[in-house]
Amino acid sequence: MIDPRRLRVLRALADHGTVTAAAQALYLSPSAVSQQLAALEAEVGHALLERRGRAVRLTATGTVLAGHAAAVAMQLERAEADLAAVSAGVAGEVSITAFSTAITEVVAPMVAWARDRAPQVSFRVKDGEGRFALRLLADGEADVAVAVENRDTLASGEDSLLREPLYAEPFDAVLPPGHPLAGAKEVGIADLARAAWITPWPGNPVHDVVLRACETAGFQPRVECVSDDFRAVCALVAVGAGVALVPRSALSGLGRTGVIVRPVAGAPSRPVFTAIRRGGQGHPLLRFALEGLREKAADLSERSPGTPTDRSTA
Known part of the structure; x- marks a missing residue:
C-alpha cells in the first residue's frame, strides 16, 4: 500500500x-524528505x-508516479470539497494570496463583504506576487490566488490549477x-x-506591460x-x-497631489485572474470566496471610469 x-x-x-527546496515547501528537514522518499x-x-x-x-518510474501523485492530490481536494458541501452552513477558514493592489482594491473589500454574509468564515490574506502566489497555492499554503496574467504565471501550474478571469484594468499616464x-x-504613448x-x-509584471506598450509604439523607453x-x-x-504608466487601481488609493493623470489612447491593460487547485471547485467556502471576489472586482470596474481626467490633480 x-x-x-x-x-x-x-x-x-x-x-x-x-x-532542499521540497523540504522548505513542506516544512520538513532535508533528511526527513530523503527518508520519506527512500520509504x-x-x-x-x-x-x-x-x-x-x-x-x-x-527516474522514468519516479516521473510516472509523480504524475499519479498529482492526480491523487486532486482527488483528495474533491473529497474535501464533497465533505464540506454536505456540511450544514458555510463556516471555516479561507487563505487568499494576492498582489498588494489587488489586496487593497478587491480582497480587503471582499473580506468586509463576507463578514456581513457569513461571519463564521474567516480569511487569512498573504501578500504574494505572480508566480510566488501560484506556488503558495500549489503547495497548499493558500486556497485562492489572485494574480496578474503574464508569461511567468501562464507557465505555472497549468495542469494542477483552475483559473478564471477576474478583471482587466487599464494603465494611465x-x-x-x-x-x-x-x-x-x-x-x-x-x-x-x-x-x-x-x-x-524587471521581473515585475507591470514592467513587462510598460515595455511592451512602448515597443508597440515604436520606441524603447529611457x-x-x-x-x-x-x-x-x-x-x-x-x-x-x-x-x-501605472495601473489605474494602483492610483486610486494614492494621494496624487503634484502629478497629472491622463488616460492613454489604446491603453495597455493587465488581466487579473483567480486560481484554485483543481478538484476544489465544488468546495462551498471556495465558491463563496470567489463569488465575493467577482462582486468586488465588478465594483472596482464601476469605480474606475473610462477617463480619470476629473480625478487628476496638479
Whole structure:
C-alpha cells in the first residue's frame, strides 16, 4: 500500500527540483524528505531517484508516479470539497494570496463583504506576487490566488490549477506638473518617446506591460528611475524625474497631489485572474470566496471610469 503522504513528498520534489527546496515547501528537514522518499521506493519496489553527487532527479518510474501523485492530490481536494458541501452552513477558514493592489482594491473589500454574509468564515490574506502566489497555492499554503496574467504565471501550474478571469484594468499616464500634454484629454504613448521614464524593476509584471506598450509604439523607453512602489513612482514624477504608466487601481488609493493623470489612447491593460487547485471547485467556502471576489472586482470596474481626467490633480 502506497502512503499518500509520501506521494506528497514526491510531488513536492517534482515541483521544486531539489530535496532542499521540497523540504522548505513542506516544512520538513532535508533528511526527513530523503527518508520519506527512500520509504516510498521500498513501498513501490522501484528506484524513483537518480542520485548524482548531491543532486537528484526523478527516474522514468519516479516521473510516472509523480504524475499519479498529482492526480491523487486532486482527488483528495474533491473529497474535501464533497465533505464540506454536505456540511450544514458555510463556516471555516479561507487563505487568499494576492498582489498588494489587488489586496487593497478587491480582497480587503471582499473580506468586509463576507463578514456581513457569513461571519463564521474567516480569511487569512498573504501578500504574494505572480508566480510566488501560484506556488503558495500549489503547495497548499493558500486556497485562492489572485494574480496578474503574464508569461511567468501562464507557465505555472497549468495542469494542477483552475483559473478564471477576474478583471482587466487599464494603465494611465502619470505626468509631472507643466508637462506639455497636461491639458490633453488623453495621451498617446508615442508622444512620450523622448521622455525619461520611471518603471518597476524587471521581473515585475507591470514592467513587462510598460515595455511592451512602448515597443508597440515604436520606441524603447529611457528608464531613469526604478521602483516597485507606485507611491514612490508618483513622488518621482511629481519632482520631474520622468513619466510613468501605472495601473489605474494602483492610483486610486494614492494621494496624487503634484502629478497629472491622463488616460492613454489604446491603453495597455493587465488581466487579473483567480486560481484554485483543481478538484476544489465544488468546495462551498471556495465558491463563496470567489463569488465575493467577482462582486468586488465588478465594483472596482464601476469605480474606475473610462477617463480619470476629473480625478487628476496638479
